[in-house]
Amino acid sequence: MGPDEPQNQTTLTQPLAALREQTLQRLRNSLRLGQQSMADWQGGQLAVSAVPGAGKSTGMAVAAALAIARFQLHGKRQLVVVTFTRSAAASIKGKIRENLKDLRLPQNSFVVYTLHGLALNIATRHPDLSGLNLESATLVTPNQSHRLIRACVEQWIANNSRRYSMLLEGRQFDGEETERLRRQSVLKTEVLPSIAQIVIHEAKSSGLLPEDLWRLSQQTPDEYEILAIAAGLYEQYQNVSRSRNFIDYDDMILAALRVLENDAIRKLWQNQFFAVFEDEAQDSTPLQFKLLETLAANPNSPNLPLNLIRVGDPNQAINSTFTPADPVYFNQFCEACQITDRLATMDQAGRSTRIIIDAANYVLNWVNRSQLTGAEQAFRPQMIRPVNAGDPQKDANPNPVGRGLEIYTPRDIYHTVELIGERVVELLTQNPTHSAAVLVRENRQGTFVAQKLEYLKRNHGIEVYDVAGSDRHSHVPSEILAILQFLDRPHSPDYLKSALEVLVKRQLIPTQDLNALATFPEQFLYPGPLDPQQTTSVKQARKYCANLLRARLELPHHQLISFLALTLNYDQSDLATADKLTERIAKQTHGNSSMNSTLEALSEIVSSERFEPVETEDADSRYLRAGQLTVITMHKAKGLDWDYVFLPFLHEDTLPGSPWVPTAAQFLGDFTLAEVARAQIRASLHHKPLPMAMEAWDQAGHLKTAEEYRLLYVAMTRAKRLLWMSAADKGPFRWNTFSGHASDNLQAKKPCPVLPALKSQFPRSVVPLSALLN
Numbered sequence: 001m002g003p004d005e006p007q008n009q010t011t012l013t014q015p016l017a018a019l020r021e022q023t024l025q026r027l028r029n030s031l032r033l034g035q036q037s038m039a040d041w042q043g044g045q046l047a048v049s050a051v052p053g054a055g056k057s058t059g060m061a062v063a064a065a066l067a068i069a070r071f072q073l074h075g076k077r078q079l080v081v082v083t084f085t086r087s088a089a090a091s092i093k094g095k096i097r098e099n100l101k102d103l104r105l106p107q108n109s110f111v112v113y114t115l116h117g118l119a120l121n122i123a124t125r126h127p128d129l130s131g132l133n134l135e136s137a138t139l140v141t142p143n144q145s146h147r148l149i150r151a152c153v154e155q156w157i158a159n160n161s162r163r164y165s166m167l168l169e170g171r172q173f174d175g176e177e178t179e180r181l182r183r184q185s186v187l188k189t190e191v192l193p194s195i196a197q198i199v200i201h202e203a204k205s206s207g208l209l210p211e212d213l214w215r216l217s218q219q220t221p222d223e224y225e226i227l228a229i230a231a232g233l234y235e236q237y238q239n240v241s242r243s244r245n246f247i248d249y250d251d252m253i254l255a256a257l258r259v260l261e262n263d264a265i266r267k268l269w270q271n272q273f274f275a276v277f278e279d280e281a282q283d284s285t286p287l288q289f290k291l292l293e294t295l296a297a298n299p300n301s302p303n304l305p306l307n308l309i310r311v312g313d314p315n316q317a318i319n320s321t322f323t324p325a326d327p328v329y330f331n332q333f334c335e336a337c338q339i340t341d342r343l344a345t346m347d348q349a350g351r352s353t354r355i356i357i358d359a360a361n362y363v364l365n366w367v368n369r370s371q372l373t374g375a376e377q378a379f380r381p382q383m384i385r386p387v388n389a390g391d392p393q394k395d396a397n398p399n400p401v402g403r404g405l406e407i408y409t410p411r412d413i414y415h416t417v418e419l420i421g422e423r424v425v426e427l428l429t430q431n432p433t434h435s436a437a438v439l440v441r442e443n444r445q446g447t448f449v450a451q452k453l454e455y456l457k458r459n460h461g462i463e464v465y466d467v468a469g470s471d472r473h474s475h476v477p478s479e480i481l482a483i484l485q486f487l488d489r490p491h492s493p494d495y496l497k498s499a500l501e502v503l504v505k506r507q508l509i510p511t512q513d514l515n516a517l518a519t520f521p522e523q524f525l526y527p528g529p530l531d532p533q534q535t536t537s538v539k540q541a542r543k544y545c546a547n548l549l550r551a552r553l554e555l556p557h558h559q560l561i562s563f564l565a566l567t568l569n570y571d572q573s574d575l576a577t578a579d580k581l582t583e584r585i586a587k588q589t590h591g592n593s594s595m596n597s598t599l600e601a602l603s604e605i606v607s608s609e610r611f612e613p614v615e616t617e618d619a620d621s622r623y624l625r626a627g628q629l630t631v632i633t634m635h636k637a638k639g640l641d642w643d644y645v646f647l648p649f650l651h652e653d654t655l656p657g658s659p660w661v662p663t664a665a666q667f668l669g670d671f672t673l674a675e676v677a678r679a680q681i682r683a684s685l686h687h688k689p690l691p692m693a694m695e696a697w698d699q700a701g702h703l704k705t706a707e708e709y710r711l712l713y714v715a716m717t718r719a720k721r722l723l724w725m726s727a728a729d730k731g732p733f734r735w736n737t738f739s740g741h742a743s744d745n746l747q748a749k750k751p752c753p754v755l756p757a758l759k760s761q762f763p764r765s766v767v768p769l770s771a772l773l774n
């Protein structure tokens with residue numbers, strides 16, 4: 001954070017200018033070499049490529065204060081700092097404020113925004129130009145089951161019978177009626193919604209319109225015309241959102257860009273904003289970059305260089321397989337800046353002990369050499385270096401605890417958690433002021449770890465904080481909605497399927513082919529004597545549904561939600577959320593509490609962004625408490641660090657995993673349509689020839705592999721003093737269907753391929769089980 005030197009002993013007689021000069025020097029000297037390149041910025045464009053733990057935000061906060069002083073910025077000529085999350089925005093804002101206070105410079109000389117916050121601010125100031133009216137619009141993040149996506153899929157089906165029957169036909173089809181209905185269900189509830197969600201977002205964030213997709217679709221002669229399907233869905237999506245007044249996050253950026261098309265207004269903003277500093281630049285989409293570029297331009301001479309600093313680490317790009325952000329763009333920006341000698345690197349980091357840095361560098365090189373990721377390398381070849389002697393960071397590159405890097409091969413996943421428990425007790429008892437975390441690849445693993453380690457609190461006073469568990473109450477409204485929709489229309493295959501999905505997710509009924517059950521709701525719910533015998537799993541599912549339907553008849557309407565919350569086995573905090581939901585709906589439907597009005601109010605709540613949990617600064621510090629064991633996903637751990645980091649379950653089937661076509665959709669071919677369309681769009685954006693379906697699928701696989709290894713790299717670089725890694729010999733077939741009961745069969749598992757390589761490179765880090773017996 002701030003520098004460690006003692007505060008200046010100032011006297012009122014000392015002239016302000018000299019005092020400020022001293023403070024500027026002190027601030028600059030509090031930075032290490034790489035950070036100083038940012039602090040010495042004299043205008044123009046600068047790319048900063050940094051490694052994990054290099055101190056990007058620390059450097060940027062000082063650079064911002066120095067630029068404000070150097071260019072004498074003020075309320076009408078400000079510096080804009082852009083970060084990726086709200087919590088990062090709050091934290092950097094605090095740091096800049098402190099620095100400005102020391103410098104006695106005006107606090108209104110800068111603003112900090114997230115990209116969307118910035119866009120929203122511009123768009124709402126000029127509603128006439130942006131066409132954005134937040135009073136009447138609802139902000140949505142449509143997932144596959146969102147009613148906006150559903151509506152656009154239904155309309156597309158109604159208007160595109162030829163393309164739809166081609167899909168139904170698939171690779172081959174004998175015309176059998178049950179199979180036709182099953183395929184219809186899969187297309188309507190899985191395949192088409194997934195194309196809509198993934199492809200529309202990809203295209204829209206890259207600045208493409210439906211007509212651009214139509215044009216692209218003419219360049220790919222594939223049998224299903226996947227890009228034409230995507231273009232049609234995109235068109236419907238735009239129509240439906242317009243008519244219902246929904247806007248998504250891309251619309252906010254587009255609205256701001258529309259405002260800035262107006263010459264006078266654009267100049268106004270360009271005058272207001274002297275320069276733009278962007279953090280986490282590897283996560284921006286092309287459309288977001290366009291917004292920053294526009295604002296950073298000189299209002300009077302557009303040909304002058306932009307006043308823009310972009311700081312990022314392409315090796316920590318871990319959102320590219322589910323958002324259109326792609327490390328390629330930031331890498332390209334770095335390369336463009338390098339040509340004019342405007343690329344700085346921050347490759348020294350003080351976070352981790354030496355051996356952890358060595359292990360992370362080793363993984364990076366190993367993956368880049370492995371050719372597992374096709375033509376494109378997963379990582380920018382950028383090594384992390386420890387800091388020099390006398391670095392300003394306190395306890396930089398600390399001494400290791402234990403072996404610094406420890407690699408285990410437990411017998412199975414139960415044994416894994418036992419070993420973690422024992423090690424945590426040892427470590428936190430010896431060093432109660434240190435922090436520890438278990439980083440997992442998926443939430444289900446986190447729940448398992450948290451459950452098995454519950455005893456730590458009871459027996460040793462060590463708090464286990466399960467981040468996913470405490471955030472889960474945000475799922476309550478959508479789960480209740482799915483069940484209520486089914487209760488309202490039990491014979492709708494779509495609603496039945498969604499309700500069954502909730503029951504499976506809550507582990508109330510066994511996992512099974514839900515399309516088969518949902519195809520004939522009547523036959524499933526009320527089987528006649530001539531119908532085929534139901535299997536045990538189907539019977540369990542039916543019994544559950546029948547109970548729900550009975551409750552609908554027997555219970556007064558206002559008790560239904562509380563009943564469902566109990567039935568779904570919610571924990572205390574989920575139950576509290578359900579209660580709040582009931583209250584809110586009662587208020588909204590006051591005087592008209594019918595099933596219809598309840599459903600309407602609930603749909604609004606579920607689709608409205610305002611109900612989503614908000615990230616706050618507090619959340620981060622909650623994850624980092626000393627003496628606590630935090631259980632968190634690798635994705636969420638980005639940007640954070642702990643003294644001890646545990647990475648269990650590093651198995652090949654989840655890390656890197658393999659691209660996978662759901663059994664239900666295999667009638668369409670050995671690829672998923674959404675990923676193929678996405679890879680085709682990506683190729684076109686990068687000015688490459690459009691791949692055919694199978695080649696596109698391979699490319700999608702390479703992208704996923706590359707991203708998974710970057711995720712592992714992010715996870716490893718969260719550790720300061722001890723990095724504990726393991727892949728057990730046995731684990732569950734799939735985590736999302738694993739109940740955690742000892743009766744579930746475990747299978748032999750292969751480790752993530754880089755793990756054996758790490759073991760041979762760091763033999764002293766391999767902890768044999770025999771060493772643990774005493």
Ligand SMILES: Nc1ncnc2c1ncn2[C@@H]1O[C@H](COP(=O)(O)OP(=O)(O)OP(=O)(O)O)[C@@H](O)[C@H]1O
Nearest residue numbers: 001030031032052053054055056057058392393639
């Ligand atoms: N010049 C400095 N003086 C003192 N401490 C520093 C300095 N630079 C960074 N640090 C400390 O190093 C740690 C890492 O910094 P920061 O979180 O900014 O890194 P980062 O580059 O954002 O890391 P990552 O990308 O891995 O999340 C922080 O605790 C920060 O306070």
